[in-house]
Amino acid sequence: MTIVVAYLAGAVFGLGLVLSGMTDPAKVIGFLDVTGAYGAWDGSLMFVMGGAIAVHATTGRLIRRRPQPLLDVSWHLPTRRDLDARLLGGAAIFGAGWGLAGYCPGPGLVGAAGGLTGAAVFVAAMLAGMLVEHAVLRAPHASPTSAPAVRDERLAGA
Secondary structure (H helix, E strand, O other), X not given: OHHHHHHHHHHHHHHHHHHHOOOOHHHHHHHHOOOOOOOOOOOOHHHHHHHHHHHHHHHHHHHHOOOOOOOOOOOOOOOOOOOOHHHHHHHHHHHHHHHHHOOOHHHHHHXXXXXXXXXXXXXXXXXXXXXXXXXXXXXXXXXXXXXXXXXXXXXXXX
8 A cells, every 4th residue: 555655646746747847957947047147037936836835834734743654653754953064065966966957856757757868867867976975975984974874763673
């Protein structure tokens, strides 16, 4: 049942990305170009963000009032609240990549699945970056403070 719900949620998310124009790099870059230096600024994606915020604001608190999720035994919410160099550096790299390519991971995966060549190249580069991160920051020679372990309660008993 969990896999079916995950698939349906992903399908709805992907459909929303396609309908909103988030899989069109030109639209995303037009939104990110707030100065209009490369053409007219396109603020229409603010409605996508506004819709997402409205849905989360109205349902997020209601859902978390439940003692546990519907399809799991406990909530898996982040506990860290600090801002460190890795988080800020990763956010900067993410933003630079989004601005240069017009894709972020979700729309990139949807576009690649839809046969868009540029999205497939983006996803390949993203996967290569993930492999490099894993090899460099999580290798045995990396310092313990450079890559803090993430504890997942679901795997604790495994």
